[in-house]
Amino acid sequence: MKRLLSAATVVVGLCGLSGWAWAGPEAAPAKGSPDEKVLRYSFRIAETGFDPVQISDLYSRTVAASIFDAPLQWEFLARPFRYRLNTLSEMPTVSADYKTFTFKVKPGIYFAPAPEFKGVKRELVAADYVYSWKRHYDPMWKSTNLYILENFKILGLSELRKELMAAKKPFDYDREVEGLKVIDKYTFQVKTAEPMPRLVEQFTDGSTWGAVAREVIEAHGLKAMEHPVGTGPFMLGQWRRSSRIELVKNPHYREEFYSEEAPAGDAQAEAAVAKLKGKRLPLIDRVEIAIIEENQPRWLAFLNGEHDILEEVPAEFATMVLPNNQLAPNLQKKGIQMVRYPRADVAVTYFNMEDPVVGGYEPDKVALRRAISLGVDLDTEIRLVRKGQAVASQGPIAPGTWGFQKDFKSEMSDYDPARAKALLEMAGYVDKNGDGWRDLPDGSALELNIATQPDQLSRQLAELWKKNMNRLGIKTRFTPAKWPENLKAANAGKLQMWGVGWSAGVPDGDTFLALGDGKSKGQANKSRFDLPEFNRLYALQKTLPNGPERMAAMTQAQRLMVAYAPYKLHVHRIFSDLSQPWVIGYHRNVFLRESWKWIDIDLEKRRQALGK
Template sequence: MGTALAQPSPATTAAPAAEKAPIKTLRYAFRVAETGFDPAQVTDLYSRTITAGIFDAPLRYAQLARPFKLEPSGCEMPEVSPDHRVFTFTVRKGLYFAPDPAFKGVKRELVAADYVYAIKRHYDPANKSGNLYVLQNAGVLGLDALREQALKTKQPFDYNREVEGLKVLDKYRWQITLKGPNPRFIHSLADPMVGAVAREVVEFYGDKIMEHPVGTAAWMLKNDEWRRSSRIVLVKNPHFRDEFYNEEPPADRPDLQAMAAKLKGRKLPMIDRIEIAIIEESQPRWLAFVKGEADLTEEVPAEFAGIAMPNGQLAPNLAKRGMQMNRYVRADAVVSYFNLEDPTVGGLQPAQVALRRAISLGTNLDQEIRLVRKGQAKAAQGLIAPQTFGFSPRFKSEMGEYDPAKAKALLDLHGFVDRDGDGWRERPDGSPLEITYHTQPDGQNRALSELWQKNMDRLGIRIRFKLAKWPENLKAARAGKLQMWGVSWSASIPDAEDHLGLAYSANIGQANYARFKLPEYDQLFERQRQLPDGPERQALLERMDKLLVAYMPYKVHVNRVFTDMTQPWVIGHDRNIFRRDFWQYLDIDPALQAQAGR
């Protein structure tokens, strides 16, 4: 991109001005709209992707390291007590927040109190944190009592009160103490939900804080170009520290080693600007990439997989244009949850469990994978996701089984039969059996709804669909207002606890959309949390997964396989599924971009 220069007057002569470096802009799209940018409030993947680029969590995952490895971000690696209860952090000196009117012209340094404040914000009832369960499950000493006091008295949350479990030790050091051992808690401190927040920024913007993210990481929101649910623009944080590319790829990836050698020592971030369009429909999202209007596409839409990568290989016409492909298994699970508090599909009585199991058995995953997902997924056997500790490729269960005859037999046995001869089953008490499935108005969800309709028609179960935008469904799901909803859950840490927490009763109203409550499951969840990784913990995790198959609060459909594609001028792309803010490791070759006419 060039800048027009004024011509010198005939009476003067001047040395030619140095050509201004082109502004490197990365353009791509989200398939779902953002909800906002406050780490204490957002829970969806897309908003959290933005907050990961703006706010420094204490730690982060090294971009290319495999197996996944934690490294310093806003803090140095912590001192951890032998019993994994006390974590002492030191903030890296010389880190500064992006400029903002809240600082009144002062360059504001990151300090220990910012992390303590950021964590406390999750306990403030006013913020309605959807991630609070992560900290509560870990058992940070004293913070639950502080929250209960605010709830009981209806007084503002007391941020100034020090608690045993969360302390500022000095300007740069802070400490977090848990009730009991938790060997994996440290992974939660690489999550953008605990990104450092300046108190004066929150107080300056008040209830508009979701629209004004201000952090110390590489990026800042360009508010004057942000168009809600349409376009998000990020630019470099001018106060970002000096950080240089120094990634260490695995020994068995010579391609990544060559890439890392090429980029080694480069100042981060290497690009200047990120433009993210919100494009919910797959076709325009894919066409924007093919036409060169986007520099990368995350998750090539399933309906175009056969064109873009027949038999899992980059299509010759795309390869000829120099496009690159990165294929990987997501640490996620696509689920349909049943609201266990709903009178039709909920409950733990044998008949109600049989109904959910029958619906699961009547769900044709092979057709879903072939017809809707175009082979870009594998049938799931349980809730534990690939690429996390606890996942076993040998584990097989009824979750991945399709058997409509068995499903019908289960329904008949438990009294879900057609009493009036109209072709539709009634409930055991004779009342109508009808389920309502909430979904979104995009192409893939329409195709999934059509398949649901066929599957339920085959069982004689009425099903109707209710459409809403994704953020609206998310809000209603957390409030327990939806009977059924389909959603994917991406792990934020490489451990099974992230997914198994979806069924822990303490997480009802947050991650536990199914509102599942089973004492045996809760006891196992709490017990495994204190154990180190090993055979004993693995056995407990598998027992929990089997309980979820037996009671079926979630029908787990598939584990997705993603394929990202980049234009030939994009350098340095390799997906780390536990790093949302991959942009700072990318570069753009302006010469190749210009050669392509972009």
């Protein structure tokens, strides 16, 4: 395999498949041949790269989840959600006190071909997972997911990180620690300082906890984002940053067959199972992903048959495509299929708690954030901008995850400009110089600077923000940039305010409370909120089994987040995906980032429909 790197053509991590004779169990059709099954797809936001330790955005993780394997995996169709073995030979052994977890890797799983393996099939072993998870503790990688492992209080790793950082030494991957170690070739063990009843289910996400090969990482160093090599069903073919991503079938992928079970009453899933049961995975040969930031060209590409799937029907087309939340009759006649689902997520605007204008814990600062929140017209946002494809958030925890309470009500969903103005007046945010805009209590100018993106939805949300803040007499400025640039700046604490979405990788509310955890600053916690009582409650609920005591701690933590308002909680979104009539088996599991290996293409039906 050749890897080409050309800055002149802005092609990074370009893998050419010429020069190698793959020894895979089934020879894939030649690229471009009539028999090649290609899934054509689009992202509306550009990726950042494909190294599990460095990525946190949805789009990069969607790709990485098909390249890297976590030990466990959520079942594609099962409802209620349940996980199963992925690269393990048996379910992890968990001690009675929830402090010791033993994982046994299944022999005979191999990494995708890579030059670093020097022509030898490289087997996945326990040491690969130990190395991969240790990387999150290495300061060099600036892992945005370190907080997850640190919250598990894995014995010895945080201490090793602090020791080496203090001594200004490189991270020592070869030093054994009690909390994460190899037992034998295929067995590794995790030990925690406190009970962690839900630790195992976290390790279902290959985009974060997937195994990498040490020799590949060491060969590429800081360019690891451009050279992903895993044991998953696909491998990186070509990548033109922010433009095009191509994945090809991994010829070393293990023998795995379609074994999904359809939920009762789900006709679409039942039809897929009937057609695909027992077939070798992955079912397609290649995935082509175009980065198309504007919604209209994305929609037209799907409508014209250039793309096989349209993930997330754009809100501006919802009334045309989904009248009364049903697929439009003209699309039904074409045989287009729809999957509609609530995503376990929350859309927020965060306030940087370290910013001199909107940050801080003093009463006047809290009043400012609460007033801004009360001045946001969520009803208009849901009706006009999101076209009814969302429900208002009361707290950060999303429906469909443990910890969500239907009867939890807060002022986050309230739109009350009169109360907002009263709060501002009481806290001293008044017009002191007569220019028509409110000033800070000390007389200096009050201006919000909100980061945004140059796409249509972001523009519409910005326009609504401006109208809302104008009603309150608060001057607002918007600074547009590409999403990856905003993410980098947000992680570094350089943005005053920014609107983002946060999704759960497992059906548990912990990930939403992590938005306020002080230890997660610059990672999940973009607001940099750091309140001791909240931190205590967050740490407490992690150690408790699911039950009334944990629910009480999570509810109180939510109330604190609402009271101090480091975030304006907007909505929990509802999405609808469309697939062409020649796509077989498309469905959506919101906790499973990987889905492409279970999808098939009816080539004859596609040819007939497109006249090709």
